[in-house]
Amino acid sequence: MFAAYAARIDRDQPLNGLELGERPEPEARPGWTTVTVKAASLNHHDLWSLRGVGLGEEALPMILGCDAAGIDEDGNEVVIHSVIGQSGHGVGPREPRSILTERYQGTFAEKVAVPTWNLLPKPRELSFEEAACLPTAWLTAYRMLFTNAGVRPGDSVLVQGAGGGVATAAIVLGAAAGLRVLATSRDEAKRKRAIDLGAEGAYEPGERLPRRVDAVIETVGAATWSHSVKSLKPGGTLVISGATSGPNPRSTELNRIFFLELKVVGSTMGSKEELEDLLSFCAARGVRPVIDSVLPLDRAREGFEKMAGGDLFGKVVLTV
Secondary structure, X not given: OEXXXXXXXXXXXXXXXXXXXXXXXXXXXXXXXXXXXEEEEOOHHHHHHXXXXXXXXXXXXXXXXXEXXXXXXXXXXXXXXXXXXXXXXXXXXXXXXXXXXXXXXXXXXXXXXXXXXXXXXXXXXXXXXXXXXXXXXXXXXXXXXXXXXXXXXXXXEEEOOEOEHHHHHHHHHHHHOOOEEEEEOOOHHHHHHHHHOOXXXXXXXXXXXXXXXXXXXXXXXXXXXXXXXXXXXXXXXXXXXXXXXOOOOOOOOHHHHHHOOOEEEEOOOOOHHHHHHHHHHXXXXXXXXXXXXXXXXXXXHHHHHHHHOOOOOOEEEEEO
């Protein structure tokens, strides 16, 4: 079957390790289901895999891709929850959780095998392309907002780095849930797009906001950390799920954190139950993932290049 896979690890030039070509089809195993992939979406996790983060040389070649929607062996339209080992279903009882492509072949292929427990029904209101955007970036944003930040309708939220997959999802989900969303971006066009998606205001990174916020959704890291901390109300919550600009800010703002009793919460992915809630929320409220571009699987390299260069707003989707 045709697939996009990591053939080599290159920490400096990750796309050098990306190959497109034939790979073996998944083998049947107890408790697992083979899904015929209709659409899959890219995440920064895929670039990090090509750099060798969470993926060792001994696991190569590894088909990339965490997210997908497709058709199971019984003809049902399904969405894949990409966290494997979370429940014990289909894996050893002591196996730690992992994301697809860390231990198991991924979704950038004609077929993928996952534990049957990891499958959720695709809402009929969502296309395969839309559903394929949800299990990583959108699920991460959903958990950050509603589980870890604990915000409620009417609360205010700052989303750093509008344009990235998680940040874009947080803007759309927050606005749909009645939050007062502010956003930042270095790019004027992305700031305008953030407002079009429901943000009340969009600002340059580091720019003084009109008011402090109840929570900050942080995926940028070092470049925006100080601004994130300074933007919070006393008792506010900073939720971080990534650090694309680096993990070591010049100032940690520790004095401000303890004096204002701020909360800093790490967040990674989400549960199957949260993905089920997210799918239901999108179907019921008419919320749709923001898609930057849709490409056939044989043009996956273009999608990787687009993501690596930051030249996107929303998700890149590959169709099979």
